[in-house]
Amino acid sequence: MSQQTTDGGPLYGKFDIPTMRRVWYGPGCLEHLPEEVERLGGQRVFIITSHTLATQTDLVDRVRSLLGNKVVGVDAASKQHVPRRAVVEAAAQAREAGADLLISLGGGSQIDCAKAVALCLAEGVKNPEQLDDYRVLFEYPDKVTVPSLKGQAPPHITVGTTLSAGDFTNFAGITDEERRVKDLYVDEQLMPKVSFLDAAITVHTPSWLWASTGMRAVDHCVEAFISQSHMPFTDALAFHALQLLFRYLPPSTRDPHDLAAKTQCQLAAWMSIFGLANVLLGLSHGIGHQLGARCNVPHGLTSCIMLPHVLEFNLPVTAERQALLAQAMGVDTRDMATEDAARAGIESLRRFIQGLGVPYRLRDVNVTREDFDGIVRDAMQDLVVATNPRPATPQDVYALLEKAY
Known part of the structure; x- marks a missing residue:
């Protein structure tokens, strides 16, 4: 986990290296x-x-x-x-x-x-x-x-x-x-x-499953990059992986036999999660855990639905980081103010998700408003909700579910 002094002093932290052979x-x-x-x-x-x-x-x-x-x-x-x-x-x-x-x-x-x-x-x-x-x-x-x-x-x-x-x-x-x-x-x-x-x-993987799990990788990139504990190593991987996913996920979804694009996506997914245990994630993952367990929504689809709304919620404290992510999403931010660039990134993400042809509303995956109370209650007991860059109350989580509905 990486730390930095508020006056811009030197980084200090540790990074646990996964032991896959x-x-x-x-x-x-x-x-x-x-x-x-x-x-x-x-x-x-x-x-x-x-x-x-x-x-x-x-x-x-x-x-x-x-x-x-x-x-x-x-x-x-x-x-x-x-x-x-x-x-x-x-x-x-x-x-x-x-x-x-x-x-x-x-x-x-x-x-x-x-x-x-x-x-x-x-x-x-x-x-x-x-x-x-x-x-x-x-x-x-x-x-x-x-x-x-x-x-x-x-x-x-x-x-x-x-x-x-x-x-x-x-x-x-x-x-x-x-x-x-x-x-x-x-x-x-x-x-x-x-x-x-x-x-x-x-090639046998259904297009919706390929696209939605690719969006899960996007979620890894985004929440790692805006994390309270982001660090240069994970920043570099997340940024490049996001570029690859925005470039290669659409064509590999359209054509399951585009093995070149699919390989790039597989490498990007690997980059998106390498070292992820070293950073603190946030609300998109935390709410997604509950949508999966309580409502049987695939985690990839929870990312499609929740991530844009979570980015909007976090904007007051992560605008600068989100503006950088917008560049990885293909937005030309050179003449934009920081918050405008961040918002352009969120809109780019929304268009990207809708272009994949996957569900992007809770109502489309059979979640009902009657489920909200249980989702909120369990989300507040999830570690990654507690570590979201912007502290979230139960009322905040409920409001996010309403926006995503």
Whole structure:
């Protein structure tokens, strides 16, 4: 986390470096999967994927053909927002199969499910309630408790089909179905060891899912750049990633076979989240967590809906940073005042979202006003709401939901 004196003095801080060992990128790179499994010592590989990918594409069969009899099981029941009962069931299958290496095949939900399964295998978790011992606890305004894993988690290789970028973090979001809250789990062992960014396997990804997860990457860039704790390293990555996403996300959404544009988007998503744990995020992510857990809205769509409104809310304290972001969004700000440039950036973002053809209002994703009270209540218990650049009250969050409706 970076700090700077108010008089413009020298920077002071720390940066924790993620410990992923290798990233393969480019069409066809999945062919290197066997050598990575071998390098990690995997003999009994368990695949975690979605029902759609398992039944409507040949991706699972491709992985099987690459790894042969090392594949000892497949869980194709992972669900959006990672309900913890599904996690425990997948972990039971992996345990029974004697898995010593996990492969997640799919988007953020499959990646987080595999991380959660790794946790369960390391700690002997066999029922959903046991997961409570490992979730991050937050007490407003700044008390955070992060439990550590004591056992050894199996290595995890990601094969991503969206732009979620969950491949590059050591945390996972798991939904408690009873509380309707998405809990955070953090440990260095949850970091995948290898990631494959093979654009050729994303041709099956629905355009709305590709576009909306790309917008999630945009959200990472924006909230990292305007964060209270932004730092030069994450600034540079976020700014360049935003430029790439604004250039390549539209064409890769229109044409799923534009592998050059898709590869650029995959690299941008990686940049957007690299080191993200070192900065404090804000309301767009915090409200999005609740929209996902309570209303089952995909996180990419929560970013499409909430981010422009959150930028407007933060404008009084982040105008200078937002004006810089406008340049990354393609706005010519040379003759603009700072606030005008920032507002032009917000309008550019709105046009960008609408041009992707994705929902941009809460009413379009089946959220009702009756949901607002629960969303607000849970959002105020979310760490990243508490760290928003501009302090937010429950009334502020409610007003943002109204504007987004």
